[in-house]
Amino acid sequence: MSRARGLHAGTLIPHGRGNPQARLDLQQRCILRHRLHRRSPYCAYCGRRVSRKRSTLDHIRPIIRGGRDSGANLVLSCRDCNQSKGDRTPVEWCLAILRAALALQLRALAWALLGIRP
Secondary structure: OOEEEOOOOOOEEEOOOOOOOOOOOHHHHHHHHHHHHHHOOEOOOOOOEOOOOOEEEEEOOOHHHOOOOOHHHEEEEEHHHHHHHOOOOHHHHHHHHHHHHHHHHHHHHHHHHHOOOO
């Protein structure tokens, strides 16, 4: 029986049919990615068209946060979005992007009000 890391560092959870956290094997992942790409070849997050080679499967709710490795929790995404999202949920990821953009705009506004050039 294969084993994979559990939710807490150092704990191992055996994976199998009866385990709700059972991981998809490589062949199942490839088939699912192919089907998702055939249905809609666009990144679920940024909407860009993604080639089959550059597409990745991303967990909507990360496994480390209690998500499952199942078709209902997986979406097609580009590598940039998948790496940027990391282990956050889509809502947390979007809020982080918005916070960063707001910080840049506030900094530019402060520079304009103070007459400082960046």
